[in-house]
Amino acid sequence: MKKGFSLVEIMVCVGIIFVIIGAIFYVFKAGREFISTVSLKLELLDEVRNALRFMEKEIITSRVSFLNIPADDNFYNSLTFKIPQDIDEDGNITWSPD
Known part of the structure; x- marks a missing residue:
């Protein structure tokens, strides 16, 4: 009786290994895309907060004024x-004059 693996057994093992490696790379890619998306959302949220702080500061330092909207x-x-x-x-x- 011969000891060893047949070509079919080796091909099946190699195929299984490629499927596992492909799944691992897919998970890493999805994770990287998720982290990138979350990072962009956090950056956008930070920019919105800065804009709101600026607007709040401007509103606090503003004086009484009226806004006339034409009715046309x-x-x-x-x-x-x-x-x-x-x-x-x-x-x-x-x-103040116009």
Whole structure:
């Protein structure tokens, strides 16, 4: 009786090893993509927090002002703010010129 492995047995073992290695690489690739996605989401969240802090700071340091929106049903892409020049005792506001 001969001792050893036949060619078919070796081919089956090699095939099984390739399947296992492929599965391991797939898991690593999926993990790397997941970590990359989470990292990008955290970076975006950090940028949003910074923007909100900036807006909060600007709102806290702002003064009373009014926003006039024209009633012509058009869309506008800018805001113009006027700085109040003076507020008298009755609460009347003198606005800066246009």
